[in-house]
Amino acid sequence: MIYGLTGQIISIVMSFIVRTVFIYTLGIEYLGVEGLFSSILLMLSLANLGFDTAMIYSMYKPLADKDKYKIQALMNLYKKAYRLIGFVVFIIGLAIVPILPNLMNGTTSVEHINIIYMLFLLNSASSYYFVYKQSIIIADQKNYIISKVHTKFVIISNVIQVILLISTRNYIVVLIIQILFRIIENIYLAKKANDLYPFLKVKNKAKLTNEEKKDFFENLYSLLLYKISGVVINGTDNIIIAAFLGIAIVGIYSNYLLILMTLSTLLSYIFYSVTASVGNLHVTESTEKKYFIFRVIHFLNFWTYGFCVICLWNLLNPFITLWLGEAYVFDKLIVLCILFNFLTAGMQNASTIYRETTGLFKKGKYRPIIAAVINIVASLLLVNNLGLAGVFLGTVFSRLCTYFWFDPYVIFKYLFQRSVQSYFKNYIFYFLLIIAIAYLTDLLGSYILVHNPMLNFIFRGILCLIVPNLVFFILFRRSEELKYVLNLMKKMIPINVNRRKGLSS
Template identity: 65%
Template sequence: MRIQNSLKNMFFGLSGQIISLAMGMVVRTVFIYTLGIEYLGVDGLFTSIFLMLSLANLGFDTAMIFSLYKPLAESDTYKIQALMNLYKKAYRIIGGVVLLIGLSLFPFLSYLMNGETKIDNINTIYLLFLLQSVLSYYFVYKQSIIIADQRNHIISKIHSIFIIISNLIIIIALVTIGNYVLVLSIQVAFRIIENVYIAKKADKLYPFLKESNNASLTKPERKNFYENLYSLFLYKISGVVINGTDNIIIAIFAGITWVGIYSNYLLIITTITTFVGYIFYSITASVGNLNVNAGKEENYFIFRVMNFANFWVYGFCAICLWILINPFISIWLGEQYLLNMLIVFAIILNFYTAGMQNATTTFRETTGLFKKGKYRPIIAAIINIGISITLTQAIGIVGVFLGTVISRLCVYFWYDPYVIFKYVFHKSVKSHFTRYMWFTLLVIVTAIICEFVVSLYSNNMLINFIYRLGVCLIIPNIIFFMVFRKSKEFIYLLNIVKQIVNKKTI
């Protein structure tokens, strides 16, 4: 049942990401040609600002989902009601905090942009972003029970429908009116309606959520929850800093136009990250359920399988990005929107090192190891900001991404596996680091081989891109298959795929 739910979540999640990518590319193209790259830069900057403001929510959603695993598995309705009552109150407080912080930043908007901007209604645009962020907190908390119950495919289906409808209306508005405030208003309205609809869906799936009740957690339960939440807040703070400060630093030190150019790369990277990450996110609830019911040896083997799948998927994607991303943007938007290959390398390195954390992050969160090393992420956040700013001033925007990579390697690369192996698997972590290095070396060698092969052929831009795409699809997968075809992890994954194809019950 766990794998069935994971596969269903994965299928609808990936389908939703394909739809989001296709619609996003069309909207982005129309956006650039109707409004210009500067508006795109403002969109990216404000998105990053409100990612930073999500610090108010940091860790709460993870703590919620983790707390729901056990009562859902045991059908403990009273405990679920008590948790959801707590979440409802907390999210209303979070929404108020975000509103106050967002309004306090309002007078300082001009300091976040390097150089003058010709964009009108910049204050209105910011307030619309703030409105969207604040209102979502009053409805989004109910999504947690759907996710914890391994049914996030329901959310994926609803999100896909809203993405299609809203983007079609946005494209029409861009072409006919070309007003960013109107476009943003449409986006905000659909986001709010979507969250309300999902909340109503949760009420329908779990009718006891609508029942009037005074269910509450015991004092020890509340204490344990808030201790986990505090640890998660500290642990995840660097994640928000790492992902949220890049555009802000680029805007301050390089200018809003560079944010717009980078945002095209970020759209592709984010889509792939979300697309690929959904494979692992879809099985998070299943791993949480597994940790409640399985022994450490079974947990360890599943971790190895996840880590192996993580390498194959992210290694393959990193190679594809190196070979394809600049040719793709050149065809899509034109050579004036290209970044040099040193910056591209830093962006891909950031993508790969972040992606390779998925297995360890999943097991850390689903086993409740929130309190171990809880202050280390603060160090990572400080390292990230300090090094990113220093390197950006010295070598340009490539320093932003190198700073992010360095901060991640200083903390997460070694500490997450150490904690999991010590407290969950009770094994030496040395074998994990050996595999990590072996996986990374293989990715580098394969990328070099692919680069050599694509250099042998050059034709017109479109045909050359198709040739490059063929090389990327074939060579990395053949190499990975030849190296790992006899490994237990590969055989296990292959058996799952065979059972899916044969439509057998897993």
């Protein structure tokens, strides 16, 4: 968590610097092109088929058992699969070139659009030929190694990009630098994996048994369906916006998306760090303990995402105004829909963690496909009537029709063996509480007028820091979930101190 969060904070700072220089040197249309092409290639990543998740999951046991032959067999399969995937991504990407003009509403002043797209495609396809060896590092709980290396490459690459943007204003040169640094980083990490696990360098013909292959591909099939759904739900928004509303709107939205994705990534380091612990809990503890920890995670999920949404509602537009100017700001209705999408996605974390660690992802495995279809249809219908807000409402609608109710239903029925009504009651209460406090802080911020934009931003920030956390604490100070979290934090402090002393001695 420490290395991941530190690296992510550095990436955040560098991203904002590069984004600012990018906008002022090249303009919003180039930003829109980048957002559109990134979404297209996200769709092409369906070729991955969930191989990375299935492979990492398959390596946990052989790593614990030090079964080198099994690891070699898995890596051989992964190597062949990813080289094929890289080739498929490149071929499908080439087939899209003739229809690129149809994906952009109106003309664009961006020159050499096909060359830019080909560089994006090359960047995506080439990564598959080197990245597969990182899976063993991740499965062996040494992801901090990857975080350290990635942070160094991010700093160097972004500094060079800023220099090139200011000196040349040439987007193609910047993209070439991105490709070179990504390839070098992946080659370096592949070499690092060889150093950590020397048996990977030994030539071998290790293969999985037929039974092992069957188990692997059964898990892969279920994960594939989730992969398709996730890519469609997260990747189609920019494509629909570009096709119906224009490339410039994609560029403006990409600034909001950068902030939201940054927050999501930071929060994911907190929640998904407990995934392995929940997996252990599933096989060692009673049903009551599993249910209680689920409630704790759901409570923490509400507090962190609720706090973030309240801050974003009050500070997002003022921040972008200070950063880029009023021309890059959406109206309140669009921001509301964007945050509604962000909150409903974030509030699923507890259900997602339990679904993935207990094997319940095999229940209702076709539901993700239904979610993806609903998302596309609803977004296409609503964008014509509601414009940009309709795209996000379509995504929210698809999530409410599927993930929102089905995941907790399955978990409560098969794991906790109790009614799911208590979950939905808590969810609705949490949701309404977040809306009420967001309105309250906005009202307080508007009531006390501060004409200086920077001072207004700081004042609203102080309100957002105090009001929601104070209200949450007053309302939940007697709850079992909060008491458990506070006691756990108290226990962790002396443990960390003793560990440091032990390491020093």
